[in-house]
Amino acid sequence: MRPSRRHAGAPPQAAAGEGRGPRLRRTPLRPPDNGVFESLRAWRKDEATRQSVPAYVIFPDRTLAEIALAKPRTIDELAAIHGVGASKLDRYGLDVLRVVREAA
Incomplete structure (x- = not known):
């Protein structure tokens, strides 16, 4: 018999599809109907x-x-948006704020 690689006392793994609860599907965010989105894309x-x-x-x-x-x-308002982490905030934050300000 082959020894188990699990750590002693570790709970058994759930079968595929069990234990996590229902998977939530992300609803795609529809792009807003304004020039800010297109300016950001450009x-x-x-x-x-x-x-x-x-x-x-x-x-x-x-x-x-x-x-x-x-x-x-502001940088703080931008930082609160999903997908804008510290690295991207440092690298692109001021440019993004400028684009938003100029397009609004």
Whole structure:
């Protein structure tokens, strides 16, 4: 008999699909019908081209849509938006606020 690799006292693993509860499916956020979202997408495209990375690496559409809906005016307001972590806030925060301000 082969020894178990589980740690002593560890609970047995649940079978596939058990133990986590129902999976919640994220509803896609519909882009807002305003120029802020399109301005953010244009800025993101330019930034991605400049860095030679795919646009989603800068921010995914979902985050841009949330920014466009919230129209943050401060770094703290921008930081509260899903998908804007400390690194992206430091790297892109002032540019994003400028784009939002100019497009609003």
